[in-house]
Amino acid sequence: xxxxxxxxxxxxxxxLVTLFASLLLELLPGDPTEVLIPSGSDQQRExxxxxxxxxxxxxxxxSTWLGNFATGDMGNYYTVSSDRPVSxxxxxxxxxxxLLMFYAQMLxxxxxxxxxxxxxxxxGTWLDRTSNTAAFAMLAIPNFxxxxxxxxxxxxxxxxxxxxxxxxxxxxxxxxxxxMILPTITLAVGQIAIYMRLxxxxxxxxxxxxFILMAKAKGLKSKRILFRxxxxxxxxxxxxxxxxxxxTLIGGALIVEVVFALPGMGLMLFxxxxxxxxxxxxxxxxxxxxxxxxxxxxxxxxxxVLDPRIRNANKS
Amino acid sequence: xxxxxxxxxxxxxxxxLPTIEAIEAPSSHTVRxxxxxxxxxxxxxxxxxxxxLAILAPVLPIPDPNQSFVALARKGPAAGHWFGGDAIGRxxxxxxxxxxxxxxxxxxxxxxxGLLIGGMLGLMTGFFRGKVDGFITPLMNVLLAIPxxxxxxxxxxxxxxxxxxxxxxxxxxxxxxLGIVSIPLLGRITRxxxxxxxxxxxVLAAKAMGAKNGRIMVREVLPNVxxxxxxxxxxxxxxxxxxxxxxxxFGVGVQLPMPSWGNIIAEGRGQMRNSPHIVIFTSLILFxxxxxxxFLGDAVNRRFGVRESVL
Numbered sequence: 101x102x103x104x105x106x107x108x109x110x111x112x113x114x115x116l117v118t119l120f121a122s123l124l125l126e127l128l129p130g131d132p133t134e135v136l137i138p139s140g141s142d143q144q145r146e147x148x149x150x151x152x153x154x155x156x157x158x159x160x161x162x163s164t165w166l167g168n169f170a171t172g173d174m175g176n177y178y179t180v181s182s183d184r185p186v187s188x189x190x191x192x193x194x195x196x197x198x199l200l201m202f203y204a205q206m207l208x209x210x211x212x213x214x215x216x217x218x219x220x221x222x223x224g225t226w227l228d229r230t231s232n233t234a235a236f237a238m239l240a241i242p243n244f245x246x247x248x249x250x251x252x253x254x255x256x257x258x259x260x261x262x263x264x265x266x267x268x269x270x271x272x273x274x275x276x277x278x279x280m281i282l283p284t285i286t287l288a289v290g291q292i293a294i295y296m297r298l299x300x301x302x303x304x305x306x307x308x309x310x311f312i313l314m315a316k317a318k319g320l321k322s323k324r325i326l327f328r329x330x331x332x333x334x335x336x337x338x339x340x341x342x343x344x345x346x347x348t349l350i351g352g353a354l355i356v357e358v359v360f361a362l363p364g365m366g367l368m369l370f371x372x373x374x375x376x377x378x379x380x381x382x383x384x385x386x387x388x389x390x391x392x393x394x395x396x397x398x399x400x401x402x403x404x405v406l407d408p409r410i411r412n413a414n415k416s
Numbered sequence: 417x418x419x420x421x422x423x424x425x426x427x428x429x430x431x432x433l434p435t436i437e438a439i440e441a442p443s444s445h446t447v448r449x450x451x452x453x454x455x456x457x458x459x460x461x462x463x464x465x466x467x468x469l470a471i472l473a474p475v476l477p478i479p480d481p482n483q484s485f486v487a488l489a490r491k492g493p494a495a496g497h498w499f500g501g502d503a504i505g506r507x508x509x510x511x512x513x514x515x516x517x518x519x520x521x522x523x524x525x526x527x528x529x530g531l532l533i534g535g536m537l538g539l540m541t542g543f544f545r546g547k548v549d550g551f552i553t554p555l556m557n558v559l560l561a562i563p564x565x566x567x568x569x570x571x572x573x574x575x576x577x578x579x580x581x582x583x584x585x586x587x588x589x590x591x592x593x594l595g596i597v598s599i600p601l602l603g604r605i606t607r608x609x610x611x612x613x614x615x616x617x618x619v620l621a622a623k624a625m626g627a628k629n630g631r632i633m634v635r636e637v638l639p640n641v642x643x644x645x646x647x648x649x650x651x652x653x654x655x656x657x658x659x660x661x662x663x664x665x666f667g668v669g670v671q672l673p674m675p676s677w678g679n680i681i682a683e684g685r686g687q688m689r690n691s692p693h694i695v696i697f698t699s700l701i702l703f704x705x706x707x708x709x710x711f712l713g714d715a716v717n718r719r720f721g722v723r724e725s726v727l
Contacts, residue, residue: 116558120570127574135577240707242658244665245681245699252688252695351565355662359685370666373573385570389562396561 102404110397114390121386122165125378126158135376136178148178152379165382174383177375186380189368190387196266197364201353203284205342208291213338215292216299217326223304235293243352247286247359255282264361283360287352295341302337306330336406343399350392456715459708466705470516478510482673490691499697502680503687511675512698518587518676519702523657525591527649530598535645538603542610543633553607556600568597568659572668583674590663590670594656605648609641643720650713654706661702677702 125132132154133145140148148154153161168175174190176183219228255263261282267275306312307330315325357366365384372381452460469476479485479497488494488501499508537556541549559567571593576586613619614637622632661678663669670676672683677698684694 113558113561117561120558120562124570124574127571128577129575236710237703237707240654240703240710242661242681242699242702242706244661245695245702248681248685248688248695249699252692256689347563347565350563351662354565354569355665358665369569373569373666373668376577378574378577381570381573385562385566388566392563393561 103401106397106400110393113393117389117393118166118169118386119162121382121389122162124382124385125152128378132378135378138376169383169386174387175379177377177380186383190384193364193368194387196362197353197357197366199269200280200283200287200357200362200364201349203280204287204291204349204353207284207288208295209338211288212292212295212299213331216296217303217331219296220300220303220307221322221326231296235297238289238293241289243286243290244355244359246289247283247356250282250286251360266363279362283356283362286359287349287356290352291345291349294345295338298337298341299334302334303330306333336403339399339402339406343396346392346395350388452715452719456712459711459715462704462708463712466516467520469513470520473513473517476513478513479507481506481510481514481675483507490687492691492693500691500693502684502694503691508694508697511680512677512701515675515677515680515698518670518674519657519660519678521587522590522594522660522670522676523653526594526656527598527602527652529591529595530602530652531645531649534599534601534603535606537599538606539610539633539638539641541603542607543614543629543637545611556603559596559600564597565659565662568593569663569666569668571596572663573666576668581671583671586671587674590660594659598652598656602645602648602652606641606645609644610637613637613640643716647713647716650709650716654709657702658706
């Protein structure tokens with residue numbers, strides 16, 4: 101029953117989000133064909149108007165758009181000479197963005213978990229204070245500025261990493277990593293700060309619990325207590341924050357892709373905006389939003405599996 | 417009133433929590449009593465200083481931000497031009513000061529817009545609950561179902577795509593776009609706090625004395641919800657200023673030649689090899705400002721967190 105209700109909410113949200121995406125063309129001031137193909141002839145404009153059903157009501161336009169979208173027709177890039185489908189590029193770009201976000205998330209957790217645990221354990225020491233200040237600074241660094249600086253100093257000046265472009269992991273895994281390192285670091289910096297700080301405050305509360313005292317009394321080593329006993333209940337908090345962070349992560353990934361010319365969704369959006377390809381833009385926004393909703397839905401379900409209290413709380 | 421584990425479970429639905437909430441106060445540093453602490457005053461001084469520069473920009477002894485000096489192109493700091501010049505020889509200091517204007521208008525403007533609408537909706541939904549809540553909260557959740565930057569990008573791209581959009585109009589579009597994005601975030605914080613404060617005895621007392629709902633909301637509940645709103649707003653201003661930079665990178669931020677911190681950095685990226693000072697100086701100012709705003713948000717939280725537990 102709970103799952104069904106959640107699934108119903110999911111469907112409604114997806115429909116509303118697609119409604120928003122298809123409204124974008126409506127919000128465009130003036131004649132959309134003038135924005136899409138500014139140098140097109142009158143005849144070409146008329147054809148485009150027919151194709152986009154601009155002479156019909158919004159309801160018709162929306163249902164056609166939704167039908168096409170659901171069957172994988174994401175519209176076209178419109179040019180005067182030829183129209184190219186958006187979906188071709190979309191399926192190539194999406195994995196790049198997902199990989200970037202995955203790498204950044206892994207890197208962030210790799211640093212944040214030990215740091216969070218240690219600072220909670222050594223609360224109030226210089227290590228705690230230093231990392232707290234560092235985390236505070238890391239949160240304030242704009243990702244694009246950090247990207248430009250890393251790109252220039254580590255990439256161009258020192259020549260350690262590749263600064264722009266991309267290689268597929270299937271064809272050349274090593275080159276792939278060389279291209280991905282800087283974007284991953286750029287995206288991970290803010291995330292490290294967020295995870296670290298949250299894990300720290302959560303762990304401080306956990307460390308005051310009786311079962312930790314029990315574990316100490318049994319004579320277990322600190323390391324074992326911290327990483328086995330105390331970290332486990334905090335995993336739910338980490339999952340919560342990871343879930344909440346996805347939105348920020350997506351936004352950050354789009355920006356970082358533009359900085360490092362990674363051919364993901366961000367770069368695609370960038371090009372679509374630059375060439376005023378609003379139809380393509382709509383599809384990308386819809387795809388990103390739906391992905392976001394699906395991931396949130398998955399995280400939501402995961403809680404239910406991990407923590408029965410939530411299942412029961414939702415029943416009442 | 418402190419958030420404990422029990423209340424956090426009710427919040428676990430990811431669509432009901434904002435990401436900025438994850439950016440929490442460094443609570444280990446306790447500030448005693450009613451003081452804000454020296455660091456917070458430094459932060460206030462920095463913001464005030466920039467605001468003053470922004471307001472006084474037209475009368476300050478700095479060159480016109482759009483005037484090119486041929487000899488200054490891509491040059492670092494020089495006599496009379498403390499921050500050097502940009503790609504085409506415009507005085508960087510002057511552009512940053514004028515950029516402070518647009519960046520602050522965007523940051524404070526967007527949050528003020530979001531606070532006005534989101535705050536009002538949050539106060540109403542939290543106070544009346546029931547039908548009002550059942551209608552408005554799902555609407556806000558739809559706005560939250562789209563990643564915030566993507567939502568802002570969509571709104572600004574579309575609204576700024578028409579012909580004849582000048583710099584001023586574009587500035588308004590950016591403020592509006594980022595303002596709309598902040599409505600559900602600010603609304604939810606206000607709602608959550610209003611829900612908690614509306615349960616208190618003094619609200620019940622006011623009701624018992626026959627006070628009207630509007631009066632209770634404004635006189636009893638609002639003053640108590642204010643600190644939380646202020647704290648999240650300060651974070652929001654920083655986020656909005658940075659977001660404008662992100663929009664500039666996509667070519668839809670504040671429109672050149674009108675400078676903003678965001679578009680100075682976005683424009684300066686092409687000059688990293690020869691004159692990295694453009695990006696470095698501007699980023700540094702941006703970084704310090706965001707840090708000051710985050711810090712202030714924190715200080716407000718702590719300052720009122722202390723009093724909250726005393727009540």
